Amino acid sequence: MAVDCDEHKSLCSKYGVSGYPTIQWFPKGSLEPKKYEGPRTADSLAEFVNTEGGTNVKIATAPSNVxxxxxxxxxxxxxxxxxxxxxxxxxxxxGHCKSLAPISISLRISCYHFKVRVVNFCKTNNxxxxxxxxxxxxxxxxxxxxxxxxxxxxxxxxxxxxxxxxxxxxxxxxxxxxxxxxxxxxxxxxxxxxxxxxxxxxxxxxxGTSRDVKGQLTSQAGIVESLDVLVKEFVAASDEEKKSMFTRMEEEVEKLKGSASRHGKIYLKAAKNYLEKGSDYAKNEIQRLQRILDKSISPAKADELTLKKNILSTYAA
Structure with a gap:
């Protein structure tokens, strides 16, 4: 736990706190503290807690993808x-409260089940x-x-x-x-x-990405504006005209690069299925994909299906 000495001056004075941060150990059932004089690292603090409290605290390093x-x-x-x-x-x-934040948090989590308390006296005004x-x-x-x-x-x-x-x-x-x-x-x-x-x-x-704060793709993911224009014409065209529109879409996809090119291939596959299976294809396929998305699937699979669903929605509009 932590005590803000700006807010609780009398308490910090009572326990002889003159520098910040000061870490003190209060044994069970006692208000007589022992000042921690060791290194300000998670491992050193954990070793101190284990020695004084008879615990077996181990600091788990939080995985990082940075x-x-x-x-x-x-x-x-x-x-x-x-x-x-x-x-x-x-x-x-x-040497100040900011750098101790990760250590204090780790110790509080690790020591919770042992009912151990480490007190960090600090100032927060700077x-x-x-x-x-x-x-x-x-x-x-x-x-x-x-x-x-x-x-x-x-x-x-x-x-x-x-x-x-x-x-x-x-x-x-x-x-x-x-x-x-x-x-x-x-x-x-x-x-x-x-x-x-x-x-x-x-x-x-x-x-040019389309993620929300949870990392999920938004409804705009995969959408290519130049192809959206052609899809509208494709859907409104006669059966014969759809074939020539498909050729125009192929030509447009060839111009695309990077992720837009990958998404363009999904547009073409959807158009081909639309030609072969009829106008209900897009609506039926969207419903099928949504049923899968509602289940527990991997994030990568969810991305794949969401891209298809978003692009198919342009054919069902």
């Missing part, structure tokens, strides 16, 4: 012309309240939202450790976020909000 950048892999990852890359330049400062939450939760959620997008990379770099890279990209404050799109590897600073919604909207706009 791509960790170094001087060795920075150019390979960030300057890849086939990828849109969002990079967080951060500094893992020590700490950005959203940073720890942003670093621990929001950025990981951004990664999760775009984990199935092969062309989108979410990464971070320890700017304290790799100062030369931070200087090269004019990083002076932390965290600094820069976006390196396919067409601009000089990088552009991200100046938007720090909520998950803000990041998802930014990446969708810049990368």
């Amino acid at each position: 791509v960790v950048l170094t001087s060795e892999n920075f150019n390979e990852v960030v300057l890849d012309e086939t990828k849109d890359v969002l990079v967080e330049f951060y500094a893992p400062w020590c 700490v950005k309240p959203d940073y720890a939450l942003f670093f621990l939760q929001t950025y990981e959620k951004v990664v999760t939202a775009f984990k199935l997008e092969e062309d989108v990379v979410i990464a971070n770099l320890d700017a304290d450790k790799y100062k030369d890279l931070a200087e090269k990209y004019d990083v002076s404050g932390f965290p600094t976020l820069k976006f390196f799109p396919k067409g601009n590897k000089a990088g552009e600073e991200y100046g938007g909000g720090r909520d998950l919604d803000d990041f998802v909207a930014f990446i969708n706009e810049k990368s």
